[in-house]
Amino acid sequence: MASDWRRRIRDAYKPAIGKRRNELMTPALILDLDLARRNIDFMMGRLKGMPAKLRPHVKGQKSVELAQLQLEAGAIGVCTATVWEALVMARAGIEDILIANQVGGPEKIRALAKAARKGRLAVAVDDPRNATVLSEAACAERSALGVLIEIDVGMGRGGVRSPEEAVTLARHISRLKGLRLRGVQGYEGHCMHEPDRAARTAKVKTAMAYVAEVVDRLAEAGFRCEVVSCGGTGTYDITAAIPTVTEIQAGTYVFMDNFHGNLVPGFARSLTVLGTVVIEHGRTIVFDSGRKSIGIDFVQPTLAKYPQYSARYFAEEHALFDVDNRCDLHLGDTAEFIPGYAPTTVNLYDAYHVVEKDVVVDIWPIIPRGPGHGGIWPA
Numbered sequence: 001m002a003s004d005w006r007r008r009i010r011d012a013y014k015p016a017i018g019k020r021r022n023e024l025m026t027p028a029l030i031l032d033l034d035l036a037r038r039n040i041d042f043m044m045g046r047l048k049g050m051p052a053k054l055r056p057h058v059k060g061q062k063s064v065e066l067a068q069l070q071l072e073a074g075a076i077g078v079c080t081a082t083v084w085e086a087l088v089m090a091r092a093g094i095e096d097i098l099i100a101n102q103v104g105g106p107e108k109i110r111a112l113a114k115a116a117r118k119g120r121l122a123v124a125v126d127d128p129r130n131a132t133v134l135s136e137a138a139c140a141e142r143s144a145l146g147v148l149i150e151i152d153v154g155m156g157r158g159g160v161r162s163p164e165e166a167v168t169l170a171r172h173i174s175r176l177k178g179l180r181l182r183g184v185q186g187y188e189g190h191c192m193h194e195p196d197r198a199a200r201t202a203k204v205k206t207a208m209a210y211v212a213e214v215v216d217r218l219a220e221a222g223f224r225c226e227v228v229s230c231g232g233t234g235t236y237d238i239t240a241a242i243p244t245v246t247e248i249q250a251g252t253y254v255f256m257d258n259f260h261g262n263l264v265p266g267f268a269r270s271l272t273v274l275g276t277v278v279i280e281h282g283r284t285i286v287f288d289s290g291r292k293s294i295g296i297d298f299v300q301p302t303l304a305k306y307p308q309y310s311a312r313y314f315a316e317e318h319a320l321f322d323v324d325n326r327c328d329l330h331l332g333d334t335a336e337f338i339p340g341y342a343p344t345t346v347n348l349y350d351a352y353h354v355v356e357k358d359v360v361v362d363i364w365p366i367i368p369r370g371p372g373h374g375g376i377w378p379a
């Protein structure tokens with residue numbers, strides 16, 4: 001089923017192959033493959049010699065092709081946000097998958113338990129009730145599901161709230177059939193927004209010291225953590241240097257949007273959205289690429305070649321700019337935007353226009369768009 005969807009999307013966008021990047025029908029999502037590869041290599045180079053391995057989060061890119069490039073470069077597996085993303089990755093033959101969130105709802109839990117018959121599938125848990133339901137589903141499907149106990153390291157989202165709670169949950173899991181406790185997850189999302197590198201480092205160290213304390217408490221209670229999974233693009237090199245951490249979950253580094261790019265140097269902007277100027281009045285120009293085309297979360301998108309102009313605002317279908325007489329953009333011209341936030345940009349599109357040397361060489365499907373199963377379920 002997933003392969004039918006992939007074929008349908010490829011066929012639908014195939015006429016774009018061979019076109020130059022500035023000639024595409026707009027809005028168009030463009031992936032510069034040379035730059036994406038450079039980001040993948042840069043990340044692997046930075047992690048060389050550090051204690052943690054890379055398990056890239058694919059919630060932002062939702063692309064089997066990109067995940068495969070990351071694995072070829074040395075990633076140990078992938079993280080997903082949803083069961084459906086995990087299913088797409090599993091059906092593409094990726095064997096080591098962590099759903100780095102809690103999963104709820106009978107259909108999704110059943111789908112997860114069924115998928116766990118093959119490969120190494122793990123999921124985050126922070127509640128004994130959820131663990132019990134996962135165990136029942138795994139037993140019904142005769143599968144084995146890995147679990148990581150999520151620790152709240154300061155974000156206040158998922159995660160057990162104390163070392164005692166972690167130990168109680170570990171004891172509960174150890175009594176359940178069909179589940180195998182593999183370790184812990186501690187996502188320090190609250191550190192990502194800290195613009196000052198020294199302050200960010202201090203916050204990460206505090207969070208990771210707490211993770212180490214919980215890991216020690218679990219070990220004292222007889223539960224050894226083979227996996228300690230933390231980190232994201234905004235903290236990747238700080239978190240990966242901490243000896244307790246075995247893997248980091250950075251994902252957006254492959255694109256580098258404005259939000260992450262303002263925080264983390266060294267990566268190239270490989271993801272853009274091509275828009276067309278569809279309205280021109282005096283020196284106000286309006287693109288056909290609004291909030292339904294570009295993720296504006298956290299920070300504003302910018303025009304790649306015209307960084308001096310910031311948008312007046314992004315409406316649903318329009319991006320408005322007040323430019324000066326030096327600007328050479330006029331009605332009918334195209335220009336590329338760097339997204340404010342890549343994950344909420346990719347989620348809006350069926351496919352990447354993959355470009356090499358400014359020419360579209362391939363179409364890579366984005367499956368599943370949105371939080372749903374996107375037609376890949378039931379199998």
Ligand SMILES: Cc1ncc(COP(=O)(O)O)c(C=O)c1O
Nearest residue numbers: 057100187232233249250251252
């Ligand atoms: C659990 C988890 N891990 C890691 C990340 C980091 O992802 P990224 O590197 O794309 O910022 C996120 C981001 O939301 C997350 O929720």
